[in-house]
Amino acid sequence: MAAREQTGQFVNGSAVAGDTYQAYIPDPLPPSPPLDMSQLYPLLDQASTALGRLDGMSMVLPDSKLFLYMYVRKEAVLSSQIEGTQSSLSDLLLFETEEAPGAPIDDVTEVSCYVAAMNYGLDRLKEFPLSLRLIREIHAELMNNARGGDKQPGAFRKSQNWVGGTRPSRANYVPPPPETMGECLNAFELFLHDEKNRLPALIKAALAHVQFETIHPFLDGNGRLGRLLITFILCTEGILKEPLLYLSLYFKANRQAYYDHLQNVRETGDWEAWIEFFLDGVIDTANQATATARAIMDLFEADRFKIGESGKSTAAVLTIHTYLQSQPIANTGTIKEACNVSLPTVLRSLTALEELGIVREVTGKERNKVFVYQDYLSILSSGTEPIAR
Structure with missing residues (x-):
């Protein structure tokens, strides 16, 4: 396989208050030259097996909707924590029962909006394809709170943003300028619906997540929406009957490795290392979710027995x-x-x-x-x- 040096190009950004910087424009997906799948197939098999076990659990749970209801909330808490909120699962549940949470109310409201955005997206996907239009709709739900109201909910950005640092020249990463972002997004949408390149769904989700984070099309909420896309893609591709796989716990536990892999893809084109990390996360997360479902079933059964014996x-x-x-x-x-x-x-x-x-x-x-x-x-x-x- 020919080596990749990077997966896009750097361009000079417009000076902001005399501040010059370089922004990054990613190449369209899929990667060129193609992925070297030889090292990925064994992990892909393990990940598919772990997902199959998890999907099978949804068939034997006494009430899969109950498990999903709680698991969605856990994911909302975790994904929001990565972005800086201090809300716990207990805080969210107290807020939903109109009790006072222990965390700042804005933190908990933000997590609650993540739940609403996730549920909205899952409902819409039953009748509407995953598209730029739907991504904007989901973003509007996600940002429907005090912090997100001034961040153009549901609209792609029209100004330059950046990740880390106080200005673009000192940022860890600068996404495409707004005048080139539309072309990047159109190519991204074409990839989501590309029938010619039939990649395994897990590989497709891994590639799409990085590309979305690289384009960073919104003023805020990109990380949370990018993580939601993983689950949405797996559901639309038919890999999961129920949306039970969420990688935020894995990304939270391996935050620096996660950020390093995203940047390495951009700078060196090392998609394979990212996909290995991603598949390891799928295996770990799916196994944990399966174990959690079993533990909950065992607890409910044990407590029912305890009540009966008492x-x-x-x-x-x-x-x-x-x-x-x-x-x-x-x-x-x-x-x-x-x-x-x-x-x-x-x-x-x-x-x-x-x-x-x-x-x-x-x-x-x-x-x-x-x-x-x-x-x-x-x-x-x-x-x-x-x-x-």
Whole structure:
């Protein structure tokens, strides 16, 4: 295979307040010369097997929608943390039940918008192809918050942006200037729908992610949207029946390697090293997600058995235990409405679950108490601790 030196060209950017810089314009995909797949096929096989196991779990889960509901929220927290938010999964769930989160409200609102953007994209993909138009629509949902309102939600940028540093000349990376970005985006959309180059879906997703991050077409939200694209592509290509694969935990744990690979692709054309890193992440993430699903199934079964053996297995206790599987943090008023039982019955049932060590009350208040399904939340929260700054 012929060597690649880089995957694009540097151009002189327009001076900003006398500040000269070089911006980068990527070559269209797929890479030229073609990828050397000889080292990638074994990893691709392992990744496909791991994805198959994960996809199979969605068929045996008692309620795959419940698992997906919580897993989407975990991904939203992780992807937003990479961009600097300090919100935890508990903060998001408290916010959604109209309780006060521990993190700044703007952080939690930002994560909540990520959930909305993800769900919007998944719904639209059922009837609409993955395209520049849809990417703009998803971006509008993502940026529908106080921080994103002045960052042109749903519109491709018309000014130069950059990554790192206080100005373009000192940046870690400067994406294409706005006057050349349209051509890059059109080529990107053609790649998404290219029927001539039938790359494996995982390879296609890996290439598309880097290209999107390299073009960086929005003023803000590029990282989060670029990570969402991975899952959207795998779903549209039919690799996943349910959108259960999210790589943000892997990228968060390997942040510097992730950034280094993106830059190495641009500077040296080393797509193969990036794809190896990406496939390792797919294997690791899919295996973790499968293990998480099994752990949750085992916990629910063990706790149902514990309730049955305790002699406290009333209809209300079982109903509330089932409800807490979809809302592991909930207040007494919400539980009362959702389960259609009286408040005294809710309190008696929660006391029974608390005595069994299944839930715990976290406010210490006399009224509007908040209960947490602690072991369940602990399984879901693994890896979502905010990044130390």
